[in-house]
Amino acid sequence: MSLPYATEEPSVVQGHVVHEEHEGLPGTIGHVSSWKSLVKVLSALIFLTVLTVAVAQLDLGRLNVVGALGIACVKASIVALWFMHLRYDKRFNFWIFISSVAFVAWMVGYILFDSTLYQHNIKEYRETHEITAPKIHEHDGGEGHESGE
Amino acid sequence: MSTSVAEQETSQEALPQRPKQLAMHFDTLHQQFTTGKLAMWLFLGQELLFFTGLFTAYAVYRGNHQEMFHYAHYFLDWKLGAANTIVLLTSSLTAAWSVRCAQLEQRKGLLITLALTFLCAGAFMCIKYIEYTHKIHIGAVWGSNFGVPLNEFPEHLREKYPDLTPEQLQQMGTGSFFAIYFCMTGLHGIHVLVGMALYVWLFIRALRGSFNRKYYGAVDNIALYWHIVDIIWIFLFPLLYLIG
Numbered sequence: 001m002s003l004p005y006a007t008e009e010p011s012v013v014q015g016h017v018v019h020e021e022h023e024g025l026p027g028t029i030g031h032v033s034s035w036k037s038l039v040k041v042l043s044a045l046i047f048l049t050v051l052t053v054a055v056a057q058l059d060l061g062r063l064n065v066v067g068a069l070g071i072a073c074v075k076a077s078i079v080a081l082w083f084m085h086l087r088y089d090k091r092f093n094f095w096i097f098i099s100s101v102a103f104v105a106w107m108v109g110y111i112l113f114d115s116t117l118y119q120h121n122i123k124e125y126r127e128t129h130e131i132t133a134p135k136i137h138e139h140d141g142g143e144g145h146e147s148g149e
Numbered sequence: 150m151s152t153s154v155a156e157q158e159t160s161q162e163a164l165p166q167r168p169k170q171l172a173m174h175f176d177t178l179h180q181q182f183t184t185g186k187l188a189m190w191l192f193l194g195q196e197l198l199f200f201t202g203l204f205t206a207y208a209v210y211r212g213n214h215q216e217m218f219h220y221a222h223y224f225l226d227w228k229l230g231a232a233n234t235i236v237l238l239t240s241s242l243t244a245a246w247s248v249r250c251a252q253l254e255q256r257k258g259l260l261i262t263l264a265l266t267f268l269c270a271g272a273f274m275c276i277k278y279i280e281y282t283h284k285i286h287i288g289a290v291w292g293s294n295f296g297v298p299l300n301e302f303p304e305h306l307r308e309k310y311p312d313l314t315p316e317q318l319q320q321m322g323t324g325s326f327f328a329i330y331f332c333m334t335g336l337h338g339i340h341v342l343v344g345m346a347l348y349v350w351l352f353i354r355a356l357r358g359s360f361n362r363k364y365y366g367a368v369d370n371i372a373l374y375w376h377i378v379d380i381i382w383i384f385l386f387p388l389l390y391l392i393g
Contacts, residue, residue: 025254028362029182030369032252033245042242049234049386053227056391068387076380083245084376090183093190100194104201108208115209 031088041082048075170364178363189370193377200381203333207388210325220318221326222392223306224289224297226280230390233276234382240269241379244372247351251365259355259368266375267348270341277338284327291331295324330389337385340378347371 024032048071055067081087086094168178175181211218247262284290287301299307299315306313351368354360360368 024252025362028252029179029365030252033249035246035249038242038245038249041245042238045238045241046235049231049238052387052391053231056227056387065392068391069384072384072387075383079241079376079380079383083241083379084373085248089186093187096187096190096194100197104197104204107198107201108205111205112208112212116212119213 031085033082033085037082041078044078045075048078168364170359182363182366182369185366185370186373189373193373196377200333200336203329203336204384204388207329207333210329211392214322214325217318217321217323218326218392220306220310220313220321221323221330222390223303223309224284224287224327225330225390227390229276229280230386233273234386236269236273236276237379237382240266240273241376243269244375248365248369248372251355251360251368252362254360254362256355256358259360260352263348263352263355263368267345267352270345270348273341274338274345277334277341281331289327290324291328292324295319295327333385333389337378337381340381344371344375344378347374 023034052068052071055071056064058064060067080097086097170181171178172181175184243262243265247259247266250256250258250262288294288296288298296319297315302313302315348371351371354367
């Protein structure tokens with residue numbers, strides 16, 4: 001009778017034994033991470049945190065954001081692939097995660113396009129009208145910048 | 150029905166012993182485990198989108214008020230933020246280790262790693278508490294409530310922009326930066342608190358010896374949740390504390 005539970009044999013790759021400790025009791029569900037790999041992942045993450053702080057001290061203009069977000073993406077990928085076992089997990093879970101990230105990018109991207117689209121109108125309006133910040137009730141607003149009329 | 154009691158008993162004896170943790174609607178523990186994990190991943194995908202609403206608010210406001218964001222970030226102490234990052238990353242390690250202990254049926258190790266994860270989460274919340282109380286004390290709060298007197302300006306801000314006045318900061322709408330700051334870190338903090346409660350629950354179950362190599366889905370899925378909370382913070386830290 002075949003076992004009803006999937007027993008993985010992760011330590012044998014192409015005929016020879018990988019030099020990771022052969023771990024996992026017989027019949028264990030899922031991939032068992034070695035404690036060494038977990039510690040390595042943590043050290044990489046801490047190194048990248050230090051790097052983020054170091055990069056932030058430099059003045060690179062717009063590149064600062066790119067650098068900070070780039071490092072954050074690398075860190076997030078490391079967490080997802082090793083700590084969250086996505087490297088060893090079912091592919092389907094991986095694609096759920098990736099599709100969610102794709103929608104995140106889509107959502108932020110599209111809204112950002114839109115949010116900067118009308119900035120020149122606002123700027124134009126500011127230049128032709130005197131605005132002081134605390135005033136809220138202005139009745140002449142809304143007509144001055146409408147083109148076409 | 151026509152089947153007698155005796156017949157039912159014999160047909161049940163013929164079946165292999167059903168593990169007691171196996172819910173009736175699953176065939177095997179493996180199936181139960183992968184189903185739970187699939188559901189968890191769907192939930193986590195949703196969590197990412199949930200937080201993205203706030204990240205988008207951040208991006209739009211920052212895109213349109215770059216100067217204000219620059220001034221406002223001086224009010225956050227990056228050292229506390231970095232400390233929190235390290236604490237949370239460490240708790241991610243212990244969370245991942247707890248899964249390993251559950252898989253290897255190391256009861257003592259499981260209890261230790263679960264407790265350590267809880268303690269790191271607690272340390273994170275303590276540091277957050279220090280940050281929040283300081284901000285509320287000096288008046289660096291949300292919306293039109295924002296009003297920090299000149300003597301409470303951070304040293305670096307005063308050195309770099311000696312002409313900046315509290316009124317200017319207020320007019321620039323610095324309050325909206327702090328609205329975003331409190332919403333993002335607050336929502337994240339709520340997630341940490343939920344995580345802490347879940348780790349208490351796991352600890353109690355582990356004490357009772359509920360988990361084994363074929364039944365540890367709760368430990369694994371809560372660790373996955375915990376890692377997502379960590380990933381969110383990985384983005385919050387540079388975006389809020391380190392923007393130049």
